[in-house]
Amino acid sequence: MTSADIIIIGGGIAGMSAAYFLAQKGKKVIVLEREDQPGYHSTGRSAALYSETYGPKIIRKMSTASRSFFLTPPEGFTDHPILTPRGMMIAGMPGEEKELQELLTEGRANGADVQALSPAQIGELIPIIDTTQFIGGALEPAAMDIDVHALHWGFIRHFKQMNGEIITRADVAKIDKTDENWVITTSRNDQFSAPVIVNAAGAWVDEIAKAANVTPLGITPKRRTAVMVDLPAGINAEKWHMTATIDEGLYFKPDAGRLLVSPADATPTTPQDVQPEELDVAIAIDRLMTVTSLKVGRPGESWAGLRSFFADGDPVSGFDPAQNGFYWLAGQGGYGIQTAPAMGEFAACMICGEDIPAGMKKLGITQEALSPTRPGLLPEITEATS
């Protein structure tokens, strides 16, 4: 039996960011990851965008709270910048005037630089777009590309340097509670024990809860598809912004000389090694060809990943109210990369019984907003008791 102060289940961006900040606080931490490599699931399948105007309120705050780590990571964390300029443009069609106006007003109210664009300006920025279909757009120039691999492996490398241990092919199968410790048994019958376990198993967090005799919080994994598309010779998309339609039916983004295209699908599914459906790939290509001049003969490689949400759309970071030492770190939805530094630090502070870091407090980040006991997280229970 190997023991530690804290065992983290899941070596994706959530688990590794928390592991890094906990190790910094001098804790002996073990991360158990089922796959051969950390990052095989959602973390390795994202669109890698950082936007401070994207997502629900608590996500936007966590993204802003992560900015300084991204821009000035600790010495030697990576050998090149984690964020690079990209910009994000959201375009509206006739009938979407109100939504477009709201996007501009809300973004500015949050202190972001969001600029209104005419159809002609959209065409200047993204020349393949059929501007006749759009009434205008909103540009967030400060949105960035995230080097997800550099971020994830920065956490991993530095965690290991602080004597943190990651054990891959460690499929957590059984979780028992003794008086003081949790005892984890993997499917290969290895055993680990610690007074605190962190459930950072992404789409599988409810399964981990059930194994530990903890009431699940009702996570819903949603499939999202991406497909690569070649650009015709002579088109250089390097400087194009990420482009999305306001109805959230399509986004595309330059990626190493090609376009990453998504139909922005969000199909509820079970936790699994999710694969793309041909129909979703076809929808992505069809929507792309409908609003641009591109003709796509044969799409390139495609993949799908899971974005996992709780009922109210907000993430959870907090101790389970009924089971001592069981910490939830889950439900980051489509924003787990851009919020990882702040979410990891917040979790480490809560697990160590410390106060919320001053910078996060200033942004209005509270324990209540991320609590597994907040109203609305379990709608059926809240309704039944109110």
Ligand SMILES: Cc1cc2nc3c(=O)[nH]c(=O)nc-3n(C[C@H](O)[C@H](O)[C@H](O)COP(=O)(O)OP(=O)(O)OC[C@H]3O[C@@H](n4cnc5c(N)ncnc54)[C@H](O)[C@@H]3O)c2cc1C
């Ligand atoms: C197509 C797509 C686009 C996205 N775009 C963006 C974006 O632009 N910006 C952004 O910020 N976010 C984006 N996201 C969301 C982001 O990828 C996720 O929020 C984030 O990766 C979640 O990280 P995680 O560590 O919680 O989950 P995961 O990366 O899935 O990690 C969970 C880990 O737990 C492990 N695990 C599960 N069960 C067990 C077990 N029993 N024993 C041991 N280990 C176990 C799994 O193997 C897995 O490695 C996108 C997601 C998708 C799918």
